[in-house]
Amino acid sequence: MLVGMTSNADAPETQSARPPQPRRRAPAGAAVLREDVTEAIRTAVFEELAAVGYGRMSIEGIARRAGVGKTAVYRRWRSKLHLVLDLVSAVAVQGLPMPDTGSLEGDLRLLYEVTSRALRHPVAGQIIPDLQAEAARNPEIAEAMQKALREGQQSVASGIVAAAVARGEMRDGVDEDLTLDLISGPLYWRAVVVRGPKLPKEYLASLARATAAALKAL
Amino acid sequence: MLVGMTSNADAPETQSARPPQPRRRAPAGAAVLREDVTEAIRTAVFEELAAVGYGRMSIEGIARRAGVGKTAVYRRWRSKLHLVLDLVSAVAVQGLPMPDTGSLEGDLRLLYEVTSRALRHPVAGQIIPDLQAEAARNPEIAEAMQKALREGQQSVASGIVAAAVARGEMRDGVDEDLTLDLISGPLYWRAVVVRGPKLPKEYLASLARATAAALKAL
Amino acid sequence: MLVGMTSNADAPETQSARPPQPRRRAPAGAAVLREDVTEAIRTAVFEELAAVGYGRMSIEGIARRAGVGKTAVYRRWRSKLHLVLDLVSAVAVQGLPMPDTGSLEGDLRLLYEVTSRALRHPVAGQIIPDLQAEAARNPEIAEAMQKALREGQQSVASGIVAAAVARGEMRDGVDEDLTLDLISGPLYWRAVVVRGPKLPKEYLASLARATAAALKAL
Amino acid sequence: MLVGMTSNADAPETQSARPPQPRRRAPAGAAVLREDVTEAIRTAVFEELAAVGYGRMSIEGIARRAGVGKTAVYRRWRSKLHLVLDLVSAVAVQGLPMPDTGSLEGDLRLLYEVTSRALRHPVAGQIIPDLQAEAARNPEIAEAMQKALREGQQSVASGIVAAAVARGEMRDGVDEDLTLDLISGPLYWRAVVVRGPKLPKEYLASLARATAAALKAL
DNA sequence: ATGTAAGCGAGACGGTACGTCACGTCTTCAC
DNA sequence: GTGAAGACGTGACGTACCGTCTCGCTTACAT
Numbered sequence: 001m002l003v004g005m006t007s008n009a010d011a012p013e014t015q016s017a018r019p020p021q022p023r024r025r026a027p028a029g030a031a032v033l034r035e036d037v038t039e040a041i042r043t044a045v046f047e048e049l050a051a052v053g054y055g056r057m058s059i060e061g062i063a064r065r066a067g068v069g070k071t072a073v074y075r076r077w078r079s080k081l082h083l084v085l086d087l088v089s090a091v092a093v094q095g096l097p098m099p100d101t102g103s104l105e106g107d108l109r110l111l112y113e114v115t116s117r118a119l120r121h122p123v124a125g126q127i128i129p130d131l132q133a134e135a136a137r138n139p140e141i142a143e144a145m146q147k148a149l150r151e152g153q154q155s156v157a158s159g160i161v162a163a164a165v166a167r168g169e170m171r172d173g174v175d176e177d178l179t180l181d182l183i184s185g186p187l188y189w190r191a192v193v194v195r196g197p198k199l200p201k202e203y204l205a206s207l208a209r210a211t212a213a214a215l216k217a218l
Numbered sequence: 219m220l221v222g223m224t225s226n227a228d229a230p231e232t233q234s235a236r237p238p239q240p241r242r243r244a245p246a247g248a249a250v251l252r253e254d255v256t257e258a259i260r261t262a263v264f265e266e267l268a269a270v271g272y273g274r275m276s277i278e279g280i281a282r283r284a285g286v287g288k289t290a291v292y293r294r295w296r297s298k299l300h301l302v303l304d305l306v307s308a309v310a311v312q313g314l315p316m317p318d319t320g321s322l323e324g325d326l327r328l329l330y331e332v333t334s335r336a337l338r339h340p341v342a343g344q345i346i347p348d349l350q351a352e353a354a355r356n357p358e359i360a361e362a363m364q365k366a367l368r369e370g371q372q373s374v375a376s377g378i379v380a381a382a383v384a385r386g387e388m389r390d391g392v393d394e395d396l397t398l399d400l401i402s403g404p405l406y407w408r409a410v411v412v413r414g415p416k417l418p419k420e421y422l423a424s425l426a427r428a429t430a431a432a433l434k435a436l
Numbered sequence: 437m438l439v440g441m442t443s444n445a446d447a448p449e450t451q452s453a454r455p456p457q458p459r460r461r462a463p464a465g466a467a468v469l470r471e472d473v474t475e476a477i478r479t480a481v482f483e484e485l486a487a488v489g490y491g492r493m494s495i496e497g498i499a500r501r502a503g504v505g506k507t508a509v510y511r512r513w514r515s516k517l518h519l520v521l522d523l524v525s526a527v528a529v530q531g532l533p534m535p536d537t538g539s540l541e542g543d544l545r546l547l548y549e550v551t552s553r554a555l556r557h558p559v560a561g562q563i564i565p566d567l568q569a570e571a572a573r574n575p576e577i578a579e580a581m582q583k584a585l586r587e588g589q590q591s592v593a594s595g596i597v598a599a600a601v602a603r604g605e606m607r608d609g610v611d612e613d614l615t616l617d618l619i620s621g622p623l624y625w626r627a628v629v630v631r632g633p634k635l636p637k638e639y640l641a642s643l644a645r646a647t648a649a650a651l652k653a654l
Numbered sequence: 655m656l657v658g659m660t661s662n663a664d665a666p667e668t669q670s671a672r673p674p675q676p677r678r679r680a681p682a683g684a685a686v687l688r689e690d691v692t693e694a695i696r697t698a699v700f701e702e703l704a705a706v707g708y709g710r711m712s713i714e715g716i717a718r719r720a721g722v723g724k725t726a727v728y729r730r731w732r733s734k735l736h737l738v739l740d741l742v743s744a745v746a747v748q749g750l751p752m753p754d755t756g757s758l759e760g761d762l763r764l765l766y767e768v769t770s771r772a773l774r775h776p777v778a779g780q781i782i783p784d785l786q787a788e789a790a791r792n793p794e795i796a797e798a799m800q801k802a803l804r805e806g807q808q809s810v811a812s813g814i815v816a817a818a819v820a821r822g823e824m825r826d827g828v829d830e831d832l833t834l835d836l837i838s839g840p841l842y843w844r845a846v847v848v849r850g851p852k853l854p855k856e857y858l859a860s861l862a863r864a865t866a867a868a869l870k871a872l
Numbered sequence: 873a874t875g876t877a878a879g880c881g882a883g884a885c886g887g888t889a890c891g892t893c894a895c896g897t898c899t900t901c902a903c
Numbered sequence: 904g905t906g907a908a909g910a911c912g913t914g915a916c917g918t919a920c921c922g923t924c925t926c927g928c929t930t931a932c933a934t
Contacts, residue, residue, distance in 0.1 A: 053355045054351070058914085059917085069884095126354050132350075133348045133350070136271075136343060137271045137273065175420070175424060177408070184411075186400050194399070206436060207396060209435060209436070214428040214429060216431070217428050276893090279894090288896085289908085293905085297896085467907095468900070473911075489791045491709075496889060497889090504911085504912075506890095507910085508911065508912080568786075568787070569708070569709070569783035573709065582849075585847075610860075611860060613844070617841070618840050618865075622839035625843065629838075630800075630803065646832070646872050647868060687879070688879070713922085714921085725882085726879080733922090
């Protein structure tokens with residue numbers, strides 16, 4: 001979620017989109033959702049998100065932009081929320097590389113580079129707060145967000161911590177949630193909440209150094 | 219914003235509400251926006267927020283609940299967003315006490331106690347992501363949010379840093395934005411983004427210790 | 437209904453339109469349906485009726501043509517049917533002149549002249565079967581149609597019969613419904629059901645003569 | 655049309671359904687419209703007509719009720735209208751017996767007995783105005799209706815008139831259309847337009863007497 | 873007996889319209 | 904001249920059918 005909304009958002013291997021509706025009961029000559037239509041909708045959604053944002057985005061608008069009937073959208077997703085969530089999850093989950101530089105600070109530095117690049121993408125910056133706001137209200141969304149978080153950002157951070165412990169850079173047995181908060185919180189706060197214009201040159205390096213110090217102090 | 223949505227949300231001295239629209243200084247036999255109507259609307263807004271959340275909340279619903287015409291609302295605020303923003307700012311700005319415990323870690327610990335109590339309030343948890351999502355789109359909102367942030371959370375954090383520098387606990391001349399991100403980020407991430415069930419007993423203490431270490435390492 | 441959809445369909449004294457919804461409870465400064473909007477809708481309805489007929493006519497189309505929101509239409513009439521029925525009744529009821537030529541045959545002749553002119557109007561020819569078809573299903577419509585019939589065509593026919601009885605041209609005490617069927621049936625059948633191209637010159641005269649003979653034979 | 659919708663609506667010899675679309679003379683390994691499917695649709699149409707009426711009846715509903723694909727319906731008829739028209743014509747055309755009582759009045763009396771029984775059938779009462787309303791818009795429908803009329807009701811009436819002329823009861827050379835209008839109009843008006851509750855005992859007899867008088871007066 | 877063309881059910885497709893809701897603006901009347 | 908009431912045009916909601924169009928069967932002719 002936080003990370004990963006990077007390069008291949010449009011890659012065809014996004015095969016994970018919309019698995020909740022299996023389709024295909026195959027008893028007889030069954031009609032099947034056309035993949036080109038699905039793809040047109042997906043594209044239109046990202047364009048609409050960029051253009052008007054989640055809140056102003058309407059199913060009608062998506063269908064119009066995709067050159068598709070509203071029914072084609074409703075046939076695939078139960079609501080605007082499920083639609084966006086499904087698409088975004090598909091993108092977010094395509095994990096990010098586990099860094100392995102030999103030091104905690106180096107690993108963090110690498111993680112931050114990748115993450116900050118991802119968060120700088122305007123669509124990410126727009127959508128994330130929207131989904132988060134929805135999550136505050138809809139438990140189904142909340143859970144999907146958690147899942148995306150855990151499988152993306154958090155799993156990498158966990159790996160970094162485990163490596164640091166193995167190396168002896170960190171104590172063993174510390175509260176894992178706390179370590180993840182220390183790692184992910186500051187950059188998110190800066191990029192999404194404070195939204196400063198752009199990060200100074202030395203920012204990520206200093207952040208990695210400080211965070212490493214924090215983790216070692218646990 | 220982040221802090222301060224504490225006790226006296228309903229205190230009558232919230233006279234700062236809606237200062238941007240000056241309106242009617244009683245030039246002559248002039249009619250003036252009636253304060254009782256304004257108050258009824260304010261109350262209705264908080265009730266609606268609690269009942270249906272920001273997204274489902276409608277101006278029509280507020281007016282209905284307040285026993286007031288839609289006009290009365292629109293005469294005072296330009297939109298749902300300004301309305302909520304105004305009310306929330308009024309509440310958020312009522313500063314929080316500047317801690318002074320004699321040590322960086324102690325000051326942070328105190329700040330976190332207050333902040334985490336504020337963020338635990340369900341209305342805060344609901345509204346903050348909503349406003350943030352809007353801010354990502356509407357620069358006017360964004361600025362108001364920044365202002366509330368600066369005058370609330372950030373100013374306190376600044377004070378803590380300044381005291382630490384004066385005490386010799388931190389180097390002078392470090393990137394101030396970075397220090398603020400390190401201070402505010404982790405708790406926000408935990409409380410608003412990850413939304414874990416509740417913080418373990420030792421969490422805040424450990425967080426303060428780690429953050430102090432991070433700041434000293436800058 | 438059958439008659440009267442003649443000249444002044446657009447006369448302003450059509451004040452009887454939409455009396456079933458009284459409006460005006462006047463408790464305070466109440467908003468009121470704007471007459472210019474109502475008039476625009478009425479005009480649009482007649483235009484749509486002429487253009488696409490009752491069946492293909494849609495509320496959306498009416499609103500579009502009238503330059504009005506759909507709500508404005510729904511605020512006034514519960515359905516397409518009530519809308520058309522209301523408008524048509526208003527027009528139909530503006531009675532037709534009671535003929536008085538001194539003879540049964542002469543009176544019938546005059547009635548037929550007026551009626552056939554009215555039925556020749558293309559909108560009448562289109563709408564009447566539509567409304568009748570609806571009436572076969574919706575008792576509310578059926579009743580309104582009956583009323584329009586009674587107050588229009590039938591009342592004139594009754595008058596003609598009464599005069600003939602007074603003159604001694606007809607027996608007294610005959611089944612009144614039967615007389616009305618004999619008078620109104622043939623021309624309606626011809627104009628609406630059979631829809632022959634146009635009536636031969638002598639048709640109405642012969643019809644009047646034959647019908648007079650039928651009535652006298654009762 | 656007007657008459658004949660009597661007993662054997664479901665007789666299997668209604669082979670006349672859909673003759674306008676000749677379809678497949680077996681050029682090669684040809685498939686042929688399955689008669690059992692056709693029959694299932696026919697049955698479903700009558701059921702739907704009874705259940706919801708012509709206006710609310712939908713092709714989808716018919717196919718659903720018949721347990722058949724929409725395609726199967728469209729393969730046989732071009733539209734709801736053609737479907738109903740075809741079915742109804744098939745029923746209507748099964749002529750009615752030519753009466754021959756030896757007198758004009760007697761013949762009319764017999765015709766009216768049969769006709770009024772047919773019109774009393776609720777499905778007839780529902781469908782006829784619907785088709786007529788369509789005919790007012792669609793010339794193809796109009797022609798089919800004319801044809802059904804001519805081959806049903808009108809041909810019988812013509813026969814009655816011819817016999818009366820032969821007998822010397824009527825003048826020769828009168829406008830034939832007028833005689834048909836006089837014969838068919840009143841009962842139709844009464845049964846379909848006015849829709850009075852039910853006919854009084856003496857009604858048909860009186861009607862036949864009066865109509866005979868009218869015809870003789872031509 | 874086999875090959876093949878067409879009928880079959882299913883249902884996806886782009887559309888249009890439905891009747892409802894809330895939007896933010898505007899107008900009317902009462903206090 | 905504020906304030907309630909609410910009508911106004913707008914536009915989206917989610918649903919129902921429209922008539923067209925593939926899909927994979929299955930069927931029954933013509934070879």
